[in-house]
Amino acid sequence: xxxxxxxxxxxxxxxxxxxxxxxxxxxxxxxxxxxxxxxxxxxxxxxxxxxxxxxxxxxxxxxxxxxxxxxxxxxxxxxxxxxxxxxxxxxxxxxxxxxxxxxxxxxxxxxxxxxxxxxxxxxxxxxxxxxxxxxxxxxxxxxxxxxxxxxxxxxxxxxxxxxxxxxxxxxxxxxxxxxxxxxxxxxxxxxxxxxxxxxxxxxxxxxxxxxxxxxxxxxxxxxxxxxxxxxxxxxxxxxxxxxxxxxxxxxxxxxxxxxxxxxxxxxxxxxxxxxxxxxxxxxxxxxxxxxxxxxxxxxxxxxxxxxxxxxxxxxxxxxxxxxxxxxxxxxxxxxxxxxxxxxxxxxxxxxxxxxxxxxxxxxxxxxxxxxxxxxxxxxxxxxxxxxxxxxxxxxxxxxxxxxxxxxxxxxxxxxxxxxxxxxxxxxxxxxxxxxxxxxxxxxxxxxxxxxxxxxxxxxxxxxxxxxxxxxxxxxxxxxxxxxxxxxxx
Numbered sequence: 001x002x003x004x005x006x007x008x009x010x011x012x013x014x015x016x017x018x019x020x021x022x023x024x025x026x027x028x029x030x031x032x033x034x035x036x037x038x039x040x041x042x043x044x045x046x047x048x049x050x051x052x053x054x055x056x057x058x059x060x061x062x063x064x065x066x067x068x069x070x071x072x073x074x075x076x077x078x079x080x081x082x083x084x085x086x087x088x089x090x091x092x093x094x095x096x097x098x099x100x101x102x103x104x105x106x107x108x109x110x111x112x113x114x115x116x117x118x119x120x121x122x123x124x125x126x127x128x129x130x131x132x133x134x135x136x137x138x139x140x141x142x143x144x145x146x147x148x149x150x151x152x153x154x155x156x157x158x159x160x161x162x163x164x165x166x167x168x169x170x171x172x173x174x175x176x177x178x179x180x181x182x183x184x185x186x187x188x189x190x191x192x193x194x195x196x197x198x199x200x201x202x203x204x205x206x207x208x209x210x211x212x213x214x215x216x217x218x219x220x221x222x223x224x225x226x227x228x229x230x231x232x233x234x235x236x237x238x239x240x241x242x243x244x245x246x247x248x249x250x251x252x253x254x255x256x257x258x259x260x261x262x263x264x265x266x267x268x269x270x271x272x273x274x275x276x277x278x279x280x281x282x283x284x285x286x287x288x289x290x291x292x293x294x295x296x297x298x299x300x301x302x303x304x305x306x307x308x309x310x311x312x313x314x315x316x317x318x319x320x321x322x323x324x325x326x327x328x329x330x331x332x333x334x335x336x337x338x339x340x341x342x343x344x345x346x347x348x349x350x351x352x353x354x355x356x357x358x359x360x361x362x363x364x365x366x367x368x369x370x371x372x373x374x375x376x377x378x379x380x381x382x383x384x385x386x387x388x389x390x391x392x393x394x395x396x397x398x399x400x401x402x403x404x405x406x407x408x409x410x411x412x413x414x415x416x417x418x419x420x421x422x423x424x425x426x427x428x429x430x431x432x433x434x435x436x437x438x439x440x441x442x443x444x445x446x447x448x449x450x451x452x453x454x455x456x457x458x459x460x461x462x463x464x465x466x467x468x469x470x471x472x473x474x475x476x477x478x479x480x481x482x483x484x485x486x487x488x489x
Contacts, residue, residue, distance in 0.1 A: 016157025021273040023164035027171060028266040031184065032259075032333045034175035042250075042258030044181050047129055049246040051185075054133025055140065058096040070146070083207045086146055093141055097134045104130050121182070128185040135192040142199045146206070156199065163195040244380055245387070245399040252391045261396045263333045264340035267321060268347025268400075275314035275355035299363055300424035306359040308432060312480070314352045316440045316471045320464065321348040323447035324454065331457040343400040350404035353411045360414040363425060372417050379406050379413075432480045439474040443467055 035041045073082050104126045143156050170187035245265070249258050321328065325341040325348075364372055383406045390398030418425040447467065454460050 016160050018274065019157075019161045020164050021270075023161070023168055025266060025270070027164075027168050028263065029332055030168070030171055030175065032263055032337065034171075035181070039255040039259055040181065041262060042255035042260075044184065045246055045258045045262035046250045046255065047125060047181065047185060049250065051129045051132035051136065053247065054100050054130060055136035058093055058100055058133060058137035079207060082146070086141070086203075086207060089141055089145065093137055097137060100133060101130055124182055125185075128182065128189060131189050132185065132192065135189060135196055139192060139196045139199065142196065142203045146203045147199065159195055159198055163191050166194075167191045244384060245403060248384065248387045248391055249396065249399055252387075253395055257395050260337060260340045261343065261399065263329065263337045264343040264396060264400070265347060267328060267332075268344050269351060270321065271314040271318035271348050272351030272355045274317060275310040275351075296422065297424075299366065300422055300427075303359045303363045303418075303425045304427065304429070307356060308429060310355040310358070311352075311433060312436050312475070314355050315436060316443060316467070318348040318352050319440045319444040320447060320467050321345070323444055323451055324460065324463070327451070327454045327460050331460055340396060343396045346397070346400035346404045350400075350407035353404075353407040357407075357411040357414040360418045360425060361410075364414070364417060364421065367421065369421070375413070379410055382406065429481065435478045435480050436475075439471060439478065443471055443474075446470075 031044060032041050035044065069085065070082055073079075073085075143160075147156050167188055170191065171184055174183045174187060246258060246261060249261050322345045325344045326338055329337045329341055329344065383402045386402040386405070387399055390402050392398075394401070415426060447463070450463060454463060
C-alpha cells in the first residue's frame with residue numbers, strides 16, 4: 001500500500017491547520033460579539049473546556065501511542081496489526097466514554113458550573129457536553145490516531161476545513177435568529193458527528209484487507225506500559241495548553257472572568273497557533289518516528305528546521321500583539337474586553353516559548369524516552385498549585401502569569417535534556433535566529449511609535465499588513481535561510 005509523500009502531507013497540514021485556526025478565531029469573535037454579554041460568552045468557554053476535558057479523559061490511551069507505533073506498520077504493509085491496535089484502542093475509548101457519562105449523571109453539579117449559572121438548562125448542557133466529548137474522542141482515534149499516522153493528511157485536512165466552515169456558518173445563522181449557548185453547542189455537535197462519520201468510513205476502507213496480526217505481533221512496548229506514559233503525558237500537556245486555566249477560573253472566579261479569559265486566550269494563542277511547528281504538529285511525530293540507518297541525522301535536521309520556522313513565524317506575531325493589545329481587543333471583541341490586554345501580552349509571549357520546545361519534546365518522545373517527557377508533564381501540577389493562589393488574587397492576569405512561567409520553564413528543561421541526548425538538536429543557526437530577533441525588535445519599536453495613531457479597525461488592519469510586508473521584505477533583504485532543502489524522508 002503506497003503511502004502519501006511527506007512533502008504532500010506537510011503542504012496539506014499547513015493549509016488545513018492554518019485554515020482551521022483562522023476559522024476558529026473568526027468563530028471566537030462572532031460569539032464574543034453575538035452572545036448577549038461577556039458572562040454568556042464565559043458560559044460558552046466553560047462548556048467547551050468541560051467538553052474538551054471529557055474528550056481528553058476518554059482518549060488517554062489514544063493517538064500519541066498510535067502515532068508513535070503505526071507509521072512503521074503502515075510503511076511495512078502490516079495492516080492486520082494496525083487493525084488490531086485500532087480495535088483495542090476503540091474498545092478502551094468506548095469504555096472511557098461510558099465512564100464519563102456515568103460521572104456526568106452522578107455529579108451534575110461539578111460540571112454545570114458557571115454555564116448553568118447563566119440560565120442554561122443543566123441537563124441539556126451536560127448532554128451536549130458529553131456528546132461533544134464523545135465525538136471529539138472518537139474523532140481523535142480515527143483522525144490523529146489512524147489516518148494521520150499514515151500521513152493521509154489530504155483527506156483529514158479537507159474534511160476538517162469543511163467542518164470548520166460549516167460550524168462557522170451554522171453559528172452565524174443561530175446568532176442572527178437569537179439563539180443562545182445551547183443552540184451553538186448543538187450545531188457544533190452535529191458538525192462533529194458528520195465529520196466523524198466521513199473519516200470513519202475512510203479509515204475502515206484503509207484497514208480492510210491485509211493479513212491478520214500474527215501472535216505476539218503487537219508492539220511489546222504497548223503491553224509493557226508505553227501507553228500509560230503516553231496517556232499521562234498527553235493529559236498533562238493538554239491540560240496545560242487548553243484546559244487548566246478555564247477550568248480553574250470557572251471554579252474560582254465565575255463566568256465574567258471566563259469571558260475575558262476566552263478572548264485573551266484566543267488572541268494570545270495566535271503566535272503559537274500560526275507557528276510552523278504547531279501547524280505541522282500532526283505530521284511532525286510520524287516523521288520523527290521513522291526508522292532507518294540515518295534516522296538520527298534526519299531527526300536532528302527536522303528538529304532544527306521546525307524550530308527555526310517556528311521562531312520566524314511566531315516571534316513577529318507576538319511582538320505585534322504585545323504592541324497593539326488594547327486596540328486589537330477594542331475593535332475586534334468590543335470595549336468590554338479591553339481589560340484583558342495584560343493577559344493577552346503574557347499569553348502571546350508564552351506562546352513563542354511553547355512552539356520552540358514543541359519540536360524538542362516530540363523528538364524526545366520519538367526516541368522512546370517517555371520518562372524524560374513525563375517529568376516535563378508534571379509542570380502543570382505546579383501551575384495548578386500556583387493558580388490556587390494566583391487566580392483568586394489577580395484573576396485572569398494571575399492565570400496568565402502562571403501559564404507563562406510554566407511555558408518558559410518547560411522550554412529551559414527541554415533545552416537541557418535535548419543537549420544531553422543529541423547536541424545536534426539544539427545546534428541553532430545563530431545568524432538566522434539573530435536576524436529574525438533583530439528584525440522583530442525593530443518592527444516592535446516602530447509599532448510602539450505608530451500605536452497612538454491607530455484610530456479604527458481599518459487602521460489596525462492596515463498596520464498589520466504593513467508590519468507583515470516589512471517583516472517579509474526584511475527576511476529577504478537579510479537573506480535569512482528559511483527555505484533550504486528539506487531532509488530526505
